[in-house]
Structures are given as C-alpha cells and as structure tokens.
Amino acid sequence: MRFPRMLALGASLLVLLSACTTGGGSKPTIKIGSVGFDEARVMAEIYAQVLEANGYTVDRAGIGLGSRKVLLPALESGQIDLQPEYIGSGLADGYGGASTNDSVTNRTELQKVLDGKGGGITVLDYTPAQDTNALVVRKETADQYSLVTWGDLAAVQDELKWALAANCPTNPVCAEALRVVYGIDPQDVTLLDACSTPMADALLNKTVDVAELCSTGPEIIVNGWVRLEDDKGTQPADNIAPLVRNDYLAKVDKAAFSKLLNDVSAKIDTPTLAQLYYDVAVGLKDIKDVAADWLKANGFVT
Amino acid sequence: MINWGWIVEHLDELAGRTAQHVGLAAIAVAVGFAISLGLAILAARQRLTRGPLVTVAGIVYTIPSLALFAALVPVTGLSILTAEVPLVLYTLLIFLRNILAGIDSVAPEVLEAADAMGYQRATRLVRVELPLAVPLIVAGVRLATVSTLGLVTISGILGDRFGGLGFFIFEGYRHSFATEILLGAVPSILLAIGVDRLLVITGARLTPWAGARPSA
Amino acid sequence: MNLITVTAEWLTDPAHWTGPGAIPQRLVEHMGLSALALIIAIAIALPAGLAIGHTRRGSALAANLANMGRAIPSLAVIGIVLPFTAAIDPQLGFKLYPTLVAMIILAIPPILVNAEAGVASVDADLVESSRAMGMGEGLVLAAVEIPVALPVILAGIRSGATQIVATMTLGAIFGSGGLGRFLVEGIAQNDDGKIFGGVVLVAALALATEAAFALLQTALTSPGLRSSVNRRAASGVPT
Numbered sequence: 001m002r003f004p005r006m007l008a009l010g011a012s013l014l015v016l017l018s019a020c021t022t023g024g025g026s027k028p029t030i031k032i033g034s035v036g037f038d039e040a041r042v043m044a045e046i047y048a049q050v051l052e053a054n055g056y057t058v059d060r061a062g063i064g065l066g067s068r069k070v071l072l073p074a075l076e077s078g079q080i081d082l083q084p085e086y087i088g089s090g091l092a093d094g095y096g097g098a099s100t101n102d103s104v105t106n107r108t109e110l111q112k113v114l115d116g117k118g119g120g121i122t123v124l125d126y127t128p129a130q131d132t133n134a135l136v137v138r139k140e141t142a143d144q145y146s147l148v149t150w151g152d153l154a155a156v157q158d159e160l161k162w163a164l165a166a167n168c169p170t171n172p173v174c175a176e177a178l179r180v181v182y183g184i185d186p187q188d189v190t191l192l193d194a195c196s197t198p199m200a201d202a203l204l205n206k207t208v209d210v211a212e213l214c215s216t217g218p219e220i221i222v223n224g225w226v227r228l229e230d231d232k233g234t235q236p237a238d239n240i241a242p243l244v245r246n247d248y249l250a251k252v253d254k255a256a257f258s259k260l261l262n263d264v265s266a267k268i269d270t271p272t273l274a275q276l277y278y279d280v281a282v283g284l285k286d287i288k289d290v291a292a293d294w295l296k297a298n299g300f301v302t
Numbered sequence: 303m304i305n306w307g308w309i310v311e312h313l314d315e316l317a318g319r320t321a322q323h324v325g326l327a328a329i330a331v332a333v334g335f336a337i338s339l340g341l342a343i344l345a346a347r348q349r350l351t352r353g354p355l356v357t358v359a360g361i362v363y364t365i366p367s368l369a370l371f372a373a374l375v376p377v378t379g380l381s382i383l384t385a386e387v388p389l390v391l392y393t394l395l396i397f398l399r400n401i402l403a404g405i406d407s408v409a410p411e412v413l414e415a416a417d418a419m420g421y422q423r424a425t426r427l428v429r430v431e432l433p434l435a436v437p438l439i440v441a442g443v444r445l446a447t448v449s450t451l452g453l454v455t456i457s458g459i460l461g462d463r464f465g466g467l468g469f470f471i472f473e474g475y476r477h478s479f480a481t482e483i484l485l486g487a488v489p490s491i492l493l494a495i496g497v498d499r500l501l502v503i504t505g506a507r508l509t510p511w512a513g514a515r516p517s518a
Numbered sequence: 519m520n521l522i523t524v525t526a527e528w529l530t531d532p533a534h535w536t537g538p539g540a541i542p543q544r545l546v547e548h549m550g551l552s553a554l555a556l557i558i559a560i561a562i563a564l565p566a567g568l569a570i571g572h573t574r575r576g577s578a579l580a581a582n583l584a585n586m587g588r589a590i591p592s593l594a595v596i597g598i599v600l601p602f603t604a605a606i607d608p609q610l611g612f613k614l615y616p617t618l619v620a621m622i623i624l625a626i627p628p629i630l631v632n633a634e635a636g637v638a639s640v641d642a643d644l645v646e647s648s649r650a651m652g653m654g655e656g657l658v659l660a661a662v663e664i665p666v667a668l669p670v671i672l673a674g675i676r677s678g679a680t681q682i683v684a685t686m687t688l689g690a691i692f693g694s695g696g697l698g699r700f701l702v703e704g705i706a707q708n709d710d711g712k713i714f715g716g717v718v719l720v721a722a723l724a725l726a727t728e729a730a731f732a733l734l735q736t737a738l739t740s741p742g743l744r745s746s747v748n749r750r751a752a753s754g755v756p757t
Binding site: 036037061062063064065066070073074079193196197198201281284286 | 308311312379380460461462463475476477478479
C-alpha cells in the first residue's frame with residue numbers, strides 16, 4: 001500500500017501552497033497570481049517566465065486564482081506577491097476610485113489609493129496595450145438597429161437580449177456607468193464569466209444580441225462583429241501593469257527586478273496583446289507555450 | 303469531434319491533475335476516517351450523542367456540495383482548507399453510519415462472552431467490536447472514497463489550483479472546447495469506477511471471513 | 519457574527535426578490551427543472567425496476583447500475599453530455615439540456631435499483647399465494663408487490679429527488695439557472711452575503727425536498743410495514 005500513499009503525499013505537496021522561499025539569496029521565490037481569464041493568465045505567465053529566465057523561482061499557484069475581488073485581497077494579505085492588473089478597472093472596480101481615460105492619471109491614482117492602504121504595493125510600468133470592456137453585437141443587429149455607439153444601444157435596450165460579465169453588477173465602470181451615463185439597465189441580462197468563450201458563443205449562437213467582451217477579444221475580429229463606441233467615454237484606459245508587494249521588492253534588487261518587468265511591458269502593445277489572447281483562447285495553445293514563444297521571439301529568453 | 307493530438311500533447315498535465323485529484327481525495331478520506339472513528343467511539347460509548355451526531359452528519363450530507371464549498375469561501379478564502387473541509391464533512395455520515403452499523407452488527411453472544419472474559423467496556427469496544435465491524439467499515443471506506451473522488455471535481459470552482467480532473471471540465475467549458483471537457487469528464491468517471499472496483503477486491507481480501515459482501 | 523448579519527441583509531433585501539435573476543425566479547427554475555427531471559427519470563426507471571424485480575431477470579444488471587450510479591461524479595456527467603447537446607442545439611444545448619440530461623441520468627440508478635430491490639424482496643410466499651388465488655402477473659405486481667415494496671420504492675425516488683436538486687445546483691456553473699447561480703456569482707463577485715444567502719436557500723431546498731419525500735414515504739406506507747422502512751432506505755451519494 002506504499003505507492004498510493006507516496007502518490008498521495010506527492011500529490012498533496014503539489015496541491016498545498018508552498019510558501020517556502022528558496023532560502024536566502026537575492027532572488028527569493030515570488031508568488032504570482034492573476035484573475036481567471038486567458039489574457040490575464042498569459043500576461044502573468046510571461047512575467048513568470050522572464051523572471052525564471054533571470055534566476056528567480058516562481059510559485060504559480062495563484063494564477064487563475066479567481067476574480068479581481070479575490071485577487072486584490074490575496075495581494076494585500078501576502079498570499080501572492082505580484083499580479084498583472086488593468087489600471088483603470090482595478091482602480092474603479094477594485095478600490096472604488098475614479099478612473100479616467102488617461103493612462104498616466106489612472107496609474108498615479110491607483111498608486112495613491114494603494115499607498116493610502118498602508119503603502120504596501122507598488123504599481124510598475126504599464127503596457128502600451130489596453131484592454132477595456134467592449135459591448136459587441138453581430139453585424140446584422142448593428143445594421144438592423146443602426147447601432148454605432150452605446151448611446152444607440154440605450155434606445156433599443158429592451159428589444160435585445162444581453163450578456164454581461166459576472167462581476168458587472170458590482171463593477172462601477174460596468175453596471176453603474178451604463179445606468180448612470182447611458183440609462184442602460186436592460187431587462188433581459190444573463191451573467192457569464194468575463195471575457196470568456198461561452199460569452200462569445202452566446203453571441204455567436206444568437207442566444208444573446210449584445211455581449212460584453214474584452215476589447216482585445218479575438219472573437220470580435222474572427223466573427224466580423226461590431227464593437228460599439230463608448231462615445232461618452234465611461235470605460236477607463238486599461239493598460240496592464242504588474243502590482244508588486246513592497247516587502248517582496250525589499251528582498252530583491254529592486255531596480256533590476258523592475259527593469260526586467262518594465263522592459264517586457266514596454267513591448268506589449270494592443271495588437272500584441274490581442275494576438276496573445278487569440279493564441280490561447282481561439283488557437284487553444286498552451287498558455288506556457290504562448291508565453292515562451294513570445295519571450296523568445298522578442299529576445300527576452302534564449 | 304475529439305482533438306486527439308491535443309490530448310497527446312497534454313498527457314503530462316493529465317497525469318498531474320490525476321495525481322492532484324487522488325491526493326485531495328486521499329487527504330479527505332484519511333482525515334474523515336480518523337474523525338469519524340473518534341466520533342463513532344464517542345457515539346458508541348455515550349448513547350445519547352449518537353442520535354444528534356448522525357442527524358447532523360445526515361443534514362450536512364444532504365446539502366449540495368457546491369453550497370458547502372461556497373459557504374467556506376467567506377471563511378477560509380480560496381485555500382486548500384476550503385477544498386478539503388467539505389470533502390471531509392461529506393465522508394462523516396458515510397463513515398459514521400457504517401462504523402456504527404458494524405459495531406451494532408456484532409452478535410450479542412460475542413459481547414456477552416467478551417464481558418465474561420473480563421473485558422472492560424472501552425477495551426471491549428476497541429479489541430472486539432471494532433475488529434468485528436471491519437467488513438462494514440471497509441464497505442464504508444469504499445463508499446466514502448468513491449463519493450469523495452466525485453466531489454473533488456467540484457472543488458474546481460475554487461480556481462485553477464483545485465479540481466483535480468475537474469479542472470479540465472471547467473477550463474474546457476470556459477473555452478467551449480469539447481476535447482478538454484471530455485479529458486476531464488471521462489478519466490474522472492473511469493477513476494471513480496476503477497477505484498470502486500479496486501476497493502471491492504481489496505475489501506474482499508481483507509475480510510476473508512465475511513462471506514456475502516455486505517452492502518451499505 | 520458579521521457573516522450572519524451580511525447574509526440576513528442579503529436575504530431580506532427586497533431588491534433581491536424582484537426582477538430578473540432574483541430569488542423567486544431562481545427558485546422556480548430550480549424546482550421546475552428538477553420536477554421535470556424527476557418525472558422523466560421515474561417514467562424511465564420505475565417501470566424498468568419493477569419489471570426486473572418482478573421477473574427476477576436482469577438483477578445483476580441492476581446491481582451493476584447501482585454501483586456505477588453511486589460512483590459516477592455528477593459534474594463529469596454534465597461535462598460529458600454538454601458537447602453533444604451543444605452540437606445539437608447551440609442555444610439550449612449549453613444552458614438547459616446538459617444539466618437536464620445529467621439530472622435524469624443520475625436519478626435513474628437509485629429509482630430503478632430500489633424499485634427492483636423492493637419488488638424482489640417481497641415475501642415469496644405472499645407472491646405465490648397471490649398467484650395461487652388466480653391473480654394474473656399484472657395484478658400480482660400492482661395489488662401485492664408494489665404496495666408491499668412501496669416504502670423502498672419511495673425511498674429510491676426520494677434519493678433520486680435529492681440527487682436531482684443537487685445536480686441542478688451544479689448546473690449553475692454551466693449557465694443553467696437555479697439557486698446555484700447565487701453561489702457561482704457570489705464567488706465571482708466576492709459577495710459574502712450573496713454566497714451565504716445562496717447557501718441558505720440551496721440547503722433549505724435540499725432539506726425540504728428530503729423531508730417532503732420522507733413524509734410522503736411515511737404517509738403512503740401501510741402501517742404494518744412502517745418499522746422496517748428506515749432500515750432499507752437507499753443510500754444516496756452526495757452530489
């Protein structure tokens with residue numbers, strides 16, 4: 001009966017979060033986390049692999065940990081050390097701050113809010129890429145109701161079936177912004193996982209007529225859908241930046257560590273982000289492979 | 303419909319998740335058994351506790367597992383405790399019922415003989431009643447293990463780290479990727495049935511004196 | 519305790535009782551689909567179980583079905599059905615059919631096995647003397663075997679019903695409605711009140727179902743049989 005026990009022991013070690021550091025040295029184990037959808041996970045994986053290529057040990061247990069509302073407490077409590085965050089939505093949805101269309105402002109505000117919470121977290125540089133909430137319809141629907149902007153949607157909202165992200169009701173830049181700025185509060189709403197394939201499928205299968213997708217969502221292009229314009233600018237500038245715990249930064253060469261990640265972030269523009277997202281969500285490639293291939297192609301690893 | 307190439311590429315992940323699956327189940331069954339044994343001994347010695355214990359365990363058992371996992375999230379977050387505690391709780395009724403039934407099944411003459419030989423109640427429990435209850439206890443282990451293996455899949459609601467083979471079901475659903483869903487669903491069914499058969503055989507070997515297999 | 523107050527607030531908030539996605543709608547979805555699944559499962563499993571028990575042929579099949587039914591993880595059943603129903607009907611094939619089909623599949627073993635075991639274990643002398651009195655097979659089944667086996671049959675239906683209610687809860691993960699939606703959404707939104715409110719509702723429904731069928735079982739059991747009922751209740755598997 002020994003083998004099953006060993007297997008169980010080995011498996012339970014696999015399962016238990018290992019908080020043990022690699023014992024001293026200037027590159028202690030870093031716990032990286034992310035929210036559950038593909039784009040966030042591939043960004044986390046990219047950061048993880050570039051760190052590993054430079055001698056850091058990475059604990060990936062937190063990748064795909066849960067929703068933002070789960071991630072941020074995990075970061076604040078030290079359960080994870082780093083997570084890639086969308087600076088606008090993170091500010092608004094995570095901390096109830098006032099997000100704007102300007103990336104610089106969002107980052108400053110986010111840092112300020114984080115400092116106000118005990119100053120334990122630093123926002124590193126953000127990517128040029130942005131991925132914000134998009135309301136998408138099929139081309140026929142856009143033609144039928146002459147839809148170009150979110151304002152146009154408001155007029156016909158109850159004639160359509162909607163699918164919104166599961167966290168939309170509590171996300172200030174989603175439900176609240178829709179209601180307050182556009183008067184959008186539709187009757188027929190299904191809540192689905194944010195930026196997920198079932199969300200896209202619902203639109204594809206005509207189960208719904210309006211879907212909330214990520215603006216970098218590959219399904220939009222693949223299916224020739226129409227992304228409606230947020231003409232009143234409610235959606236924040238959502239660049240991605242790693243949020244890192246200061247107590248972790250204190251353990252490493254902060255300048256070198258930051259430069260490593262900042263250099264990577266600098267190279268990720270919106271088309272790149274969209275391609276990464278496409279490879280994982282539609283191409284169904286492994287997140288680890290997509291990250292590795294990109295890092296190699298851009299000279300970050302050999 | 304099935305992308306066999308994808309499956310071949312992901313065999314190592316399949317192995318890893320299977321190991322995780324078995325590991326999560328093993329911990330729950332072991333811990334659940336230990337706790338249940340203690341509770342059963344308590345219930346056997348203090349008659350009054352038996353009814354309440356079995357009733358409470360029965361109530362927990364009736365509550366759908368998703369609810370129990372979810373209930374722990376506000377308390378223990380998305381940690382391994384949140385995954386393991388419900389799994390352990392669900393084994394309690396099965397073990398309690400079976401261990402107690404096993405103890406009950408010992409013939410009164412045997413108990414009398416033990417008393418006549420001078421056994422104290424406590425010693426009699428541990429050295430006579432429990433050993434004779436082994437067939438039913440083994441049946442309980444089988445039931446508990448198989449049901450736990452099924453519930454492990456649901457722990458996938460707690461995030462990428464959990465779920466064992468259930469991870470593939472959740473992930474496959476997120477990508478509308480039938481192959482991945484099946485990669486999780488089929489092996490988990492085979493695992494459960496396979497372990498069930500294995501435990502039936504093991505149980506029969508461990509209790510050669512029990513003729514007809516007692517089913518609980 | 520803070521958790522209790524947060525939950526109480528969520529449950530008593532009138533906004534949660536009106537409009538789409540609110541408690542009444544989810545409750546109706548849950549109970550409605552569960553009832554449908556139970557009726558279909560009974561329609562399939564009961565006649566089969568009665569026939570196997572009465573003719574005593576195929577009881578090995580029934581025993582195997584019992585084992586497999588107990589072993590199979592319910593999430594996996596939904597998972598296996600999903601790709602097929604999604605291919606057939608892209609709309610409902612995701613939200614409705616996988617959960618419905620899974621509920622039916624998982625409820626069949628306890629209902630069938632109990633019907634079989636109940637009928638098969640009716641005192642053989644009783645059956646023989648009924649035949650000797652001139653009763654046809656159908657009458658033997660209907661007037662003798664079923665009434666005597668009724669408590670066990672009902673215990674199987676009760677087990678199936680509990681299984682169905684629990685599987686419906688799981689279906690929420692895949693977008694089917696029902697009370698499970700509060701659990702899934704609550705976890706995504708990290709809303710403790712919603713999670714716990716959902717837990718209370720789901721637990722209440724599950725326990726109420728169990729209690730209702732237990733009452734039915736006791737009520738419909740002929741008084742002479744009542745003492746032996748509890749010992750022969752089928753053991754369900756948690757879902």
